[in-house]
Amino acid sequence: MRTIIKSLLLPLLVLVSSALQAAPKIQNWETSNGARVLFVEAHDLPMIDIRVVFDAGAARDGKTAGLAKMTSALLDQGAGGLNADEIAIGMESLGASLGGGSERDMGWLTFRSLSDRKLLNPALALFKKVLNQPDFPEEDFKREQKRMLISARYRGQKPGSIAGEKYYQLLYGDHPYASIPGGDEKSLSSLTREQLQTFYKQYYVAKNAVIAVVGDLTTKQAKKVVNDLVGKLPAGEQAPGLPEVSPLKKADKKIITHPSTQSHVLIGAPGVYRGDPDYFPLYMGNFILGGSGLVSRISDEVREKRGLSYSAYSYFSPMAKPGPFTLGLQTKNDKREEAIKVLRKTLQDFLDKGPTDKEITAARKNITGGFPMRVSSNSKIVEYLAMIGFYKLPLDYLDKFNPTIEAVTKEQIIDAFKRRVDPDKMVTVIVGGDT
């Protein structure tokens, strides 16, 4: 918590300490119906942030891509007898805001309100309806179905989106992660309102929920708010674990022709999961390889030295099961072969020789020195809480963040990359015009 930070830190200490410890104090408990709650008390601003996360992402779509996302989109379109207008007018007249979304691992709702009880209480009552009593009105279902069909077409005119969807399909094959969160024409057209209701009943339950709260509440108040909000949700069951991801057996390549001036390139393979013991060495190694913006090796080789791309990068996306390790760039069509060569060579060099000591020192300084920015606002903290809760990371994840980074060695990075990244078994997706 930030008030604690102030009293603990002396300016002189700050000057010399890059391993600044400023993690917020996390409280956690479980509601009687089995929802897990993470809370950080923060009274500096008279506001409350709540993020409710369910294991209800596209990985739970089954055979109908788009099911999870559409369920999430319908929640505030009618609930407890109120229609979409009444819910929106109610929230916005109180200065509160309600949001939500759904990607592969999770479906979530976000809520922000001032902490003034006259505003907070009615806003929470509306939020509670949306969370507990969505009506999935037939008319709204039909409209949102059409709008999702339009979004699918919209993604189809963007080469970057086309590449991303094809990339996940090649990476994950028949694993649930291959499902396109936004769905496609066929799957969206086949969706029914009953499917959404069934999906909601199965996954939007207490034992499948994590509730992150940050803001101007005492612990006692936070407990009351959370109990009011989710206390009546059926306990249900936690969603079963997702199937394991099978590693790629060989390289694969897909070229999709698109009338664009640039080619979008994605290269990669399944990488790490949240909580993976190799995560920190890989994170730090990748920071040097392609994760640190313009000072990374990939950006230096592709952009700074050759002017081939505006954005060239690599990253690990840790998910419940191994998410992608991705290298990517966009370049004008006739340069794409050259750019891909540079990208691959940069990866190969990194795998062969590893990072230099100088690079490790610089990366360590940036990551640990930048820690205060990771937790400098309520909106950032609430996202961390949701992530820690959802992936069942240790509650001292943030406290241990800098010491863990400090402890990563060059050998660990080299070893982790050798074991976890195989450049001969990667998928390459190219979407672009003729070269």
Next chain:
Amino acid sequence: MTRRMYMRHFVTLAGLAVASVSLLVSAAQKNGAVHEYQLDNGLKLIVKEDHRAPIMVSQVWYKVGSSYEHDGITGLSHVLEHMMFKGTEKYPSGEFSRIISENGGRENAFTSSDYTAYFQTMEKSRLPVSFELEADRMRNLLIPDEEFLKEVKVVMEERRMRTDDNPQALTYEQFKATAFVSSPSRIPVIGWMDDLENMEVADLRDWYQKWYAPNNATVVVVGDVDPDEVHALAKKHFGPLKADKISPPKPRKEIKQLGQKRIVVKAPAELPFLTMGYKVPILLDAETAWEPYALDVLAGVLDGGNSARLSSQLVRGSEIAASAGAGYDMYDRLGGFFIMQGTPSAEHSVKELEEALLAQIKQMQEKPVSQAELDRVKAQIRSAKVYELDSVFYQAMQIGMLETVGIEWQELDRYSGEIDKVTPDQVIQVAKKYLVADKLTVAELDPQPIDPNKPPSRDSGAGHGH
């Protein structure tokens, strides 16, 4: 709708909390006092305390952007922004970013029509590092030929990515260039491709000489800092820099529009798209001071959230639009523009969407907005005032932007009071006076087949590799 901003390094604009046009854009902030200083060389320093976390953001704002450019040199301000990382005598190319990174900092830069800004977010004790480097490149940039030749290619790739391969952005660019004739508001921030291809390093050196000086800059620091210490530090680093003669840009006022304009943009796309814009006053050129605030309220009634009219009546309700939005930025330096955009739903045409949007305007001209709508707009502003304090970056951004376009930061304190004073009748008045056909430009994206003659894809690898 967000400001069109171009950044040196790609991040999502949402992550930056970029000033969005409508009502949630700004408000007064009483929590942290704002301290203003001016150095002898003309540099302005504005410091705002926010002691919630041991961090600070330091931003340097220059009064230059695409609205300072003219035909033939479009995109120059933005390319110069990229070149600002390419070294000085003291800190050669790459050193700036390396040093910031090593100090745990996050940095980037952005260019818009009316400003170019550079920022670092760092742990609070690192402010001297930021000032040292920023002061150095304010006057000592080298702009080496070979670095320029590479970097301008990067910018061309940026243009391809953001505009040329993005049919809606392409439509918007041509729409702006059609609406405005004599005003530089027509110039795209990224620049026309032909101008980028013909840009020379000498152009950049001239541009740097012309605009980069302490008396054309505002430094904004927000965070866990002591204002007087920041002032002393600024004097130490920026104080020795020499002021220069800055010739303010000529007014280049837009000529009077003499009738509606309309264009069609054909590009490969899946979906049609419509964008409409009315010429309206802005805070800086308004003859009647309340008019911009009334237009802002009007934009909020149409598009200030999910309960606003476009969402509730066109996306829901008649279901003519799959998406629809309205926006107005009264803090532009030139060329006030009230914009409406949208994509029709599958059962409706662009023409029907246009008619529906025009009907919304007509309603604004004829029927007073309800008290409930006004109250909702004002409630959103009151809460936004608090929410924005959650981001030091955003607080600094508002101050820097207002100062740089020539509105003082005190506008942040005035804004909500002025909005509170807006009456339903004033909203009708501005709708009648400005949202009229003769001030309107309409652009329609006419989607062309993505690839009618070729199979959609070809495999060059065999099967799935699981």
